[in-house]
Amino acid sequence: MADPFIITDKLTYSYDDDEGNPSKIPALLNVSIQINEGEYVAVLGHNGSGKSTFAKLLNMILEPTFGRIIIDGTDLSSDDITEDDIYELRRRVGMVFQNPDNQLVATIVEEDVAFGPENLGIPSDEIRKRVDDALATVGISEYAKHEPHRLSGGQKQRVAIAGILAMQPKCMIFDESTAMLDPVGRREVLDTIKRLNKEQNITVINITHYMEEAVLADRVIVINDGEILIDGTPAEVFSKPDLLRSVGLAVPQCTDLIQRLRAKGIKLEGDDITDLEACADMICEAFAERQA
Numbered sequence: 545m546a547d548p549f550i551i552t553d554k555l556t557y558s559y560d561d562d563e564g565n566p567s568k569i570p571a572l573l574n575v576s577i578q579i580n581e582g583e584y585v586a587v588l589g590h591n592g593s594g595k596s597t598f599a600k601l602l603n604m605i606l607e608p609t610f611g612r613i614i615i616d617g618t619d620l621s622s623d624d625i626t627e628d629d630i631y632e633l634r635r636r637v638g639m640v641f642q643n644p645d646n647q648l649v650a651t652i653v654e655e656d657v658a659f660g661p662e663n664l665g666i667p668s669d670e671i672r673k674r675v676d677d678a679l680a681t682v683g684i685s686e687y688a689k690h691e692p693h694r695l696s697g698g699q700k701q702r703v704a705i706a707g708i709l710a711m712q713p714k715c716m717i718f719d720e721s722t723a724m725l726d727p728v729g730r731r732e733v734l735d736t737i738k739r740l741n742k743e744q745n746i747t748v749i750n751i752t753h754y755m756e757e758a759v760l761a762d763r764v765i766v767i768n769d770g771e772i773l774i775d776g777t778p779a780e781v782f783s784k785p786d787l788l789r790s791v792g793l794a795v796p797q798c799t800d801l802i803q804r805l806r807a808k809g810i811k812l813e814g815d816d817i818t819d820l821e822a823c824a825d826m827i828c829e830a831f832a833e834r835q836a
């Protein structure tokens with residue numbers, strides 16, 4: 545059994561209202577979860593449901609209004625936690641945001657990737673190695689000397705990921721990191737995320753509103769109005785299409801098609817959660833049986 549990496553207990557956050565008092569409607573309310581080392585979790589929710597607030601609390605950009613967060617064994621609410629502890633924990637939890645252009649700081653790709661470890665005071669030969677490894681991991685090595693602003697969205701986002709990788713995080717949070725990308729860029733980033741999780745055992749939290757992305761995770765947490773609505777495997781979560789629709793979400797298209805065909809009495813063997821190929825196979829099988 546893997547160790548817990550993130551534990552939250554009744555985690556609650558209210559932004560300040562116009563008078564500077566904590567708003568009576570919290571952006572996040574009583575979120576108690578455990579995410580283990582090496583897990584790949586998708587967080588789903590409609591706009592304004594509290595996903596980014598959750599991410600910022602886990603990355604220590606925001607401080608809880610109420611409740612506790614324990615990261616990698618350190619309780620953030622403990623009295624004897626130091627600035628250095630927070631700095632070190634931030635290194636262990638990397639965050640990739642939505643807009644790749646806002647995350648790149650240097651004019652050459654490899655300098656951008658070196659920026660984080662340079663700030664950590666890492667020796668330069670070690671930085672060289674980390675930058676090369678990180679660029680190779682995200683598949684960008686051939687662009688090391690290029691100018692980031694000339695790259696595609698997917699490539700830029702992979703440079704941003706490499707910059708975090710070079711700080712050797714244990715967990716990475718992606719806050720709608722594919723939302724501004726074209727389908728090719730999205731695919732590149734999703735493949736990279738999967739590789740980080742499977743090959744380097746990096747704990748992944750992928751915040752998204754694409755159902756097709758959520759299916760790729762081992763676990764899906766649905767947030768609605770700041771509270772956890774469902775927490776389960778993709779199969780468990782997407783077997784509740786009516787509940788999802790009631791909070792402004794849908795199920796992946798293939799799942800929707802399978803569920804609709806079943807509702808019309810067509811017998812389809814297998815899981816609801818399926819990719820395009822498996823979906824086509826299921827339907828072909830059903831047709832073949834009908835014609836036989």
Ligand SMILES: Nc1ncnc2c1ncn2[C@@H]1O[C@H](COP(=O)(O)OP(=O)(O)O)[C@@H](O)[C@H]1O
Nearest residue numbers: 559560571589590591592593594595596597598
């Ligand atoms: N800086 C802010 N000040 C006040 N309210 C905010 C701020 N950021 C977000 N909110 C509010 O908090 C709620 C959750 O927002 P957010 O966490 O950004 O949701 P999501 O990422 O799911 O779209 C929303 O009602 C939003 O309007």
Ligand SMILES: [Mg+2]
Nearest residue numbers: 595596597720
């Ligand atoms: Mg958001």
